[in-house]
Amino acid sequence: MKLIVAIIQPYRLEEVKKALYAEEVHLITVSEVLGHGRQKGVTEYYRGVRETGNLLRKVRVEIAVNENFVEPTIKAIMKGAQTGKVGDGKIFIMDLKECVRIRTGERGPEAIG
Amino acid sequence: MNNLPINTVDTAFVLLSAALVMLMTPGLALFYGGMVRKKNILSVLIQCFAAMCVLNVWWILIGYSLSFCPAKGFWGGLDWMGLKGVGYAALPDYSSTIPNRVFMIFQGMFAVITPALIIGAFAERMKFSAYIIFTLLWATFVYAPVCHWVWGSGGWLKQMGVLDFAGGIVVHATAGVAALITTIVIGKRKNLFHSPAPHNLPLVVLGTGLLWFGWFGFNAGSALAVNAVAVNAFITTNTAAAAAGLSWVLLEWIRNGRPTVFGIVTGCVAGLATITPGAGYVSVGSSVIIGIFASILCFIAVAIIKPRYGYDDSLDVFGVHGVGGILGVICVGLFASKAVNPGGADGLFYGNPKLLVTQLTGVLAAVLYTAAVTFVIYKLINVFLGVRIGEQDESIGLDLAQHRENAYTLLE
Numbered sequence: 001m002k003l004i005v006a007i008i009q010p011y012r013l014e015e016v017k018k019a020l021y022a023e024e025v026h027l028i029t030v031s032e033v034l035g036h037g038r039q040k041g042v043t044e045y046y047r048g049v050r051e052t053g054n055l056l057r058k059v060r061v062e063i064a065v066n067e068n069f070v071e072p073t074i075k076a077i078m079k080g081a082q083t084g085k086v087g088d089g090k091i092f093i094m095d096l097k098e099c100v101r102i103r104t105g106e107r108g109p110e111a112i113g
Numbered sequence: 114m115n116n117l118p119i120n121t122v123d124t125a126f127v128l129l130s131a132a133l134v135m136l137m138t139p140g141l142a143l144f145y146g147g148m149v150r151k152k153n154i155l156s157v158l159i160q161c162f163a164a165m166c167v168l169n170v171w172w173i174l175i176g177y178s179l180s181f182c183p184a185k186g187f188w189g190g191l192d193w194m195g196l197k198g199v200g201y202a203a204l205p206d207y208s209s210t211i212p213n214r215v216f217m218i219f220q221g222m223f224a225v226i227t228p229a230l231i232i233g234a235f236a237e238r239m240k241f242s243a244y245i246i247f248t249l250l251w252a253t254f255v256y257a258p259v260c261h262w263v264w265g266s267g268g269w270l271k272q273m274g275v276l277d278f279a280g281g282i283v284v285h286a287t288a289g290v291a292a293l294i295t296t297i298v299i300g301k302r303k304n305l306f307h308s309p310a311p312h313n314l315p316l317v318v319l320g321t322g323l324l325w326f327g328w329f330g331f332n333a334g335s336a337l338a339v340n341a342v343a344v345n346a347f348i349t350t351n352t353a354a355a356a357a358g359l360s361w362v363l364l365e366w367i368r369n370g371r372p373t374v375f376g377i378v379t380g381c382v383a384g385l386a387t388i389t390p391g392a393g394y395v396s397v398g399s400s401v402i403i404g405i406f407a408s409i410l411c412f413i414a415v416a417i418i419k420p421r422y423g424y425d426d427s428l429d430v431f432g433v434h435g436v437g438g439i440l441g442v443i444c445v446g447l448f449a450s451k452a453v454n455p456g457g458a459d460g461l462f463y464g465n466p467k468l469l470v471t472q473l474t475g476v477l478a479a480v481l482y483t484a485a486v487t488f489v490i491y492k493l494i495n496v497f498l499g500v501r502i503g504e505q506d507e508s509i510g511l512d513l514a515q516h517r518e519n520a521y522t523l524l525e
Binding site for chain 2: 014057
């Protein structure tokens with residue numbers, strides 16, 4: 001089992017969701033986050049005053065999957081989120097030790113899907 | 114004519130009414146702003162304030178002259194350009210007790226909010242530069258002529274006997290029909306899985322409160338004097354809004370199983386729009402029926418017709434203002450009574466079927482003209498500038514893409 005965490009551009013979320021559904025991945029958790037990478041943030045203007053270096057809005061997508069879904073999930077996120085411009089985001093993949101379905105108490109690969 | 118005594122009470126009443134109508138556009142901004150997704154609220158707010166800034170200047174330069182300078186024909190012409198000759202003296206064509214200038218500023222507020230109503234149709238996808246140009250062209254070539262026909266001295270619909278107390282044709286029908294044309298020209302929003310998608314209903318509620326409040330100036334103020342007609346308009350406005358809000362919420366309670374905040378406020382606005390042309394011509398009893406009619410018809414337009422035909426009128430400008438305005442003008446033909454307003458006429462239910470025909474002719478002429486000219490304006494702007502923003506900017510949201518601002522912060 002793996003936990004896949006992707007930080008993506010907020011405006012690509014709908015495309016990522018579409019691509020994940022196409023790969024039959026339906027169990028996702030999404031949250032709004034702030035952060036920036038090498039591009040160091042957006043430029044905003046307030047009453048004509050230019051401000052840079054703000055944290056950027058990003059969306060964090062968390063998906064826990066069994067091994068056979070790892071590559072399809074990565075592929076779907078890439079497909080939905082990639083624009084080729086700075087700021088497209090990252091995908092982090094980590095081993096998942098255990099998973100418990102609260103309703104039934106099932107554990108492991110059974111509980112994820 | 115320059116020696117008519119100015120009535121200070123009437124003048125104070127109309128000035129205050131003008132201020133009330135002014136407050137409706139910020140009210141509309143919140144009403145619409147709460148209805149869009151949170152990435153687009155600022156774009157709606159700036160469009161509303163830009164309407165106030167652009168059109169108030171336009172109004173004193175040419176708008177008032179085009180709309181109200183006495184003339185037979187297409188519009189009023191430019192004799193009053195820059196308020197030349199528009200002084201403190203009364204102009205009996207409009208009111209013999211208040212200064213022409215006071216009438217001018219009162220009417221100016223109507224000219225601001227009418228194009229602003231259309232914002233709800235292209236919300237979340239219109240280019241700001243194109244919006245400014247659209248607003249100016251639409252005010253000049255749709256609002257001013259139609260206003261002149263219906264309200265201007267020498268206007269052909271006015272001479273025909275069309276009754277529009279506070280803007281069922283001039284304001285709501287024109288804005289509503291322009292909204293419908295907008296949806297056809299500009300197309301649907303992208304990546305929208307459910308509509309409406311309001312991000313802040315409390316703002317919509319606040320906006321509705323301000324609109325209802327301002328509407329007293331809009332309708333009662335249209336009597337241009339403190340008299341029985343003004344009092345009647347004040348009460349019919351209030352009653353129709355209440356009856357419509359109540360009937361909308363009951364309708365959706367029965368149909369969808371739940372009474373909703375969005376439903377009750379939409380009903381109130383539908384009632385306000387629908388009573389507008391008749392406020393000073395119909396009795397309080399009739400205003401209850403008009404309010405109920407308003408909710409039933411607007412509910413059908415918003416909840417049944419729009420999903421069936423799939424046009425993306427983002428914030429239901431056509432469904433609420435267009436349908437409400439047209440219905441209200443027809444209701445004048447049914448419910449108008451000389452007992453309420455001796456300066457008006459009797460409608461069908463008071464023994465005069467002719468008024469209904471006149472009303473239908475008037476609204477039909479305005480609707481057809483508005484539809485055609487609005488379409489041409491959009492096509493022209495599309496050639497030179499493009500009406501719609503790019504797909505990526507639309508996904509990012511107009512606030513950041515067009516204005517480089519965010520309404521809400523996650524962390525300070």
